[in-house]
Amino acid sequence: MNTTHVLKTEQVKPNPKEEKNVFEIAGLNLWYGNDQALYDINMNIPENQITAIIGPSGCGKSTFLKTLNRMVEMVPTVKTSGTIKYKGTNIFDPKRNVEDLRTHVGMVFQKPNPFPKSIYDNIAYGPRIHGIKKKKDLDEIVEKSLRGAAIWDEVKDRLDENAYGLSGGQQQRLCIARCLAIEPDVILMDEPTSALDPISTLKVEELVQELKENYSIIIVTHNMQQAARVSDKTAFFLNGELVEFSDTNTLFSNPEDQRTEDYITGRFG
Amino acid sequence: MTVREHFHQDLGELKKLIHELAEDTKRALSDAIDALYSRDVDRAQEIIDHDVKLDKKELNINEQAILLIAKQQPFAKDLRRLIIALKISSDLERMADYAVNIAKSTIRLGKDHPLEVHPQIRKMADVALDMVNLAMKAFEHEDISLAKKLAEMDDEVDDMYSSLIREMLEETATNPRMIQHIMQMAFGARYIERFADHITNIGENVFYLVKGETYDLNE
Numbered sequence: 001m002n003t004t005h006v007l008k009t010e011q012v013k014p015n016p017k018e019e020k021n022v023f024e025i026a027g028l029n030l031w032y033g034n035d036q037a038l039y040d041i042n043m044n045i046p047e048n049q050i051t052a053i054i055g056p057s058g059c060g061k062s063t064f065l066k067t068l069n070r071m072v073e074m075v076p077t078v079k080t081s082g083t084i085k086y087k088g089t090n091i092f093d094p095k096r097n098v099e100d101l102r103t104h105v106g107m108v109f110q111k112p113n114p115f116p117k118s119i120y121d122n123i124a125y126g127p128r129i130h131g132i133k134k135k136k137d138l139d140e141i142v143e144k145s146l147r148g149a150a151i152w153d154e155v156k157d158r159l160d161e162n163a164y165g166l167s168g169g170q171q172q173r174l175c176i177a178r179c180l181a182i183e184p185d186v187i188l189m190d191e192p193t194s195a196l197d198p199i200s201t202l203k204v205e206e207l208v209q210e211l212k213e214n215y216s217i218i219i220v221t222h223n224m225q226q227a228a229r230v231s232d233k234t235a236f237f238l239n240g241e242l243v244e245f246s247d248t249n250t251l252f253s254n255p256e257d258q259r260t261e262d263y264i265t266g267r268f269g
Numbered sequence: 270m271t272v273r274e275h276f277h278q279d280l281g282e283l284k285k286l287i288h289e290l291a292e293d294t295k296r297a298l299s300d301a302i303d304a305l306y307s308r309d310v311d312r313a314q315e316i317i318d319h320d321v322k323l324d325k326k327e328l329n330i331n332e333q334a335i336l337l338i339a340k341q342q343p344f345a346k347d348l349r350r351l352i353i354a355l356k357i358s359s360d361l362e363r364m365a366d367y368a369v370n371i372a373k374s375t376i377r378l379g380k381d382h383p384l385e386v387h388p389q390i391r392k393m394a395d396v397a398l399d400m401v402n403l404a405m406k407a408f409e410h411e412d413i414s415l416a417k418k419l420a421e422m423d424d425e426v427d428d429m430y431s432s433l434i435r436e437m438l439e440e441t442a443t444n445p446r447m448i449q450h451i452m453q454m455a456f457g458a459r460y461i462e463r464f465a466d467h468i469t470n471i472g473e474n475v476f477y478l479v480k481g482e483t484y485d486l487n488e
Contacts, residue, residue: 225342252344253344253345254345254482255345261345261346264344264345265273265343265344265346265347266272266273266276266347267272267273268272
């Protein structure tokens with residue numbers, strides 16, 4: 001996998017020893033209509049690390065993820081209370097531009113969802129919306145993004161072909177490349193490998209490890225082994241509550257909460 | 270019913286195999302001590318021959334544990350259960366080897382040696398056998414307080430060993446013609462002392478299982 005080309009190399013990398021938070025979440029509650037889905041979530045998500053979110057179906061982990069870039073508000077009955085600070089500013093602030101937030105906080109979904117367009121146009125779509133028109137600039141972004149998502153070598157000779165012709169694993173990496181093209185700071189991933197075969201899964205996991213140099217990654221996964229393999233920190237959600245949030249090594253070897261132990265050892269779930 | 274019922278049943282089976290190996294190891298030591306006192310070289314040879322079966326049991330436990338790690342990808346306490354299954358079975362196998370060493374000493378001493386076997390050797394072995402019972406109880410019930418008692422019992426064995434060696438050393442001075450025989454007896458005591466050290470390892474493994482931390486019972 002190509003590790004030499006990553007986006008945003010011009011940016012100054014933060015000192016890894018000085019841990020900063022990309023999100024600071026305090027007292028977050030969320031309701032779908034009258035049903036409460038998240039209860040008093042308090043956690044700080046570190047910058048330039050991989051944070052995994054695990055928990056049984058219906059525990060609120062995807063809801064929580066989609067709250068971080070306010071995608072959850074696409075459901076009209078959603079209400080929230082509490083604060084989520086993204087780099088110091090509350091994302092629920094009425095003056096906050098949601099499109100701008102989503103530019104900084106990109107998302108990759110469970111099923112690869114390329115547009116029915118060429119590989120090139122899939123990547124160039126976002127930058128074009130942001131006003132980049134010059135062919136030369138777009139070419140550069142497309143190459144950088146595809147390299148960043150470790151798929152350039154596989155598609156460089158067929159950029160004009162329809163993205164639907166790619167395999168599932170390639171399509172998912174294309175979607176990651178599409179996300180990189182708008183230069184976000186954070187990438188939210190909602191079970192990004194659950195529709196992929198084992199080898200494609202490992203490729204995406206490798207990619208995620210490389211991307212954390214330049215991005216903060218938050219990944220929801222049903223696969224506990226995956227969370228243990230790729231993440232630095234892991235949060236365990238249960239019935240809308242954050243039960244435990246700690247270093248991945250601790251959480252999977254010697255969790256503090258009995259409910260975490262019972263879940264990761266398969267005593268319920 | 271738990272979600273991983275089959276896996277947890279397999280863990281239970283593995284535990285049974287470890288208890289079985291512990292019983293065999295205890296029997297090997299107690300038979301070896303009996304053979305030593307009764308100068309029964311035939312019985313001593315049987316202990317040596319039987320040891321192959323214990324080695325096979327240890328290998329079987331290892332294979333089962335490795336298979337479960339590979340197939341079930343366990344986390345947390347379940348992973349520790351498998352790791353300590355590997356370690357405890359290895360200690361038990363080593364302990365049985367010490368029983369074999371005592372049997373070999375019995376054969377070297379022969380049927381007709383004139384020395385009386387010092388009663389302290391049996392006392393040491395009795396404490397060591399009690400230690401195995403306690404360690405396996407601690408393992409069964411995941412009880413750290415029992416595991417900690419093993420340290421005191423090991424000290425008792427060590428003290429008996431030291432005084433016994435002093436006595437034997439004096440005897441070599443007064444009875445230099447029997448030095449070869451006295452050496453074999455001293456080896457026997459040494460093997461029991463080492464046997465007991467391995468039991469404290471089992472206690473440490475129980476501690477690791479329960480707490481997820483290492484603990485030194487041999488301090």
